[in-house]
Amino acid sequence: MQELRLPASVSPLEPVQCEGGRAECRGLPFYCPFYQAAGALLGVNLWPAEPVPRFVLCPDWAFCEFLPCLASKEPRTVLLDELWEGREYGLVVTAQPGEYRCRTGEVLKVTGFHKQCPMVEPVRRESQTLSVRGESIPEEQFCQSLCRTLSLWPGARLIDYVCVESSLLGDSSGPCAPHYEVFLELQGLRDLSEVQRYKLDQCLQEDFPIYKSFRFKGSIGPLRLHLVRPGSFTRLREALGSPVPMPRVLREEQLLQLIQGAVIS
Structure with a gap:
């Protein structure tokens, strides 16, 4: 081979x-x-x-x-x-x-x-851990849950993704409990049903008992998933402006605004 x-x-x-x-x-x-x-x-x-x-x-x-x-x-x-x-x-x-x-x-x-x-x-990368209540989901393990979710979406192929903790969104995150927002570029699917979108949150609960307990108590809100237009991550990489690996958890408002502006669903 x-x-x-x-x-x-x-x-x-x-x-x-x-x-x-x-x-x-x-x-x-x-x-x-x-x-x-x-x-x-x-x-x-x-x-x-x-x-x-x-x-x-x-x-x-x-x-x-x-x-x-x-x-x-x-x-x-x-x-x-x-x-x-x-x-x-x-x-x-x-x-x-x-x-x-x-x-x-x-x-x-x-x-x-x-x-x-x-x-x-x-x-691992220290800064690439999701944690809105101290649950600490590492980048690699989140990616595994995401790939497992993709296997439940027939025809979908992942091009790229980033995550955001709702604290970075400020008032635009709404009045709900702290949560994750995930931005995906997919090939093979133009839209996702609400049932399909919930699959990622469900997989995270299955893979991370601490996350599941916080979701059950309501101290962490449901994950929000967004699809972005083709080429969005090419532009995001260009905006990074340095030879660093792609961040999987965005920490900068400028990069967040760029990916938010590419949302189509």
């Missing part, structure tokens, strides 16, 4: 669609050769046959520091030779001399060492 290679500019945390959405791409393995964050190449994947990508960090590509995830209230960064296997760290990067030190928001897990160089697996 042919192996598809992702371009070096793609983050391993970034969902990738096959070009043109061709059905024959389904089931083919993807190989991500490089790990990139904050616009800098940081590591290389030496194990293309493994289903979960892991990367050897290359010391001379960028200056990296690491924040232990279970540290004290005043954590200090550690360097490559201070990492422990099995632990998770937040990534801090200085890409080139003279550039600002940048906390990327990505969390890496050290899976071992290759000739004394740490091997890491990207596990």
Whole structure:
């Protein structure tokens, strides 16, 4: 079976669609050769046959520091030779001399060492967690629930999506309890019935018991789902203006207004 290679500019945390959405791409393995964050190449994947990508960090590509995830209230960064296997760290990067030190928001897990160089697996992005009542649904797990929902919509293919916590909408969110709003670009469906729209909220309740308990008590309102016109996410990526992975939880009002203006249903 042919192996598809992702371009070096793609983050391993970034969902990738096959070009043109061709059905024959389904089931083919993807190989991500490089790990990139904050616009800098940081590591290389030496194990293309493994289903979960892991990367050897290359010391001379960028200056990296690491924040232990279970540290004290005043954590200090550690360097490559201070990492422990099995632990998770937040990534801090200085890409080139003279550039600002940048906390990327990505969390890496050290899976071992290759000739004394740490091997890491990207596990999540700190800022991309949905939480309106402390329920904390990570980006990757939300995506899994969304993909499960899509399987219940015959003919639908996901092009891209973003989520928003209702607090960012301000008064436009209405008087209901705090909730999520999800913006989807789909191929194969022009509209969704109310029953279909509710399926995503239902899947989230099934996958996350804490979310279900808050929904049952009414402290979290029902999820609202919006469809946007084709090409909306191309324009959203252009508006980002920097080589960062696509945010799955929008935190900026300007980006929110852009995607709201593209809603068709």
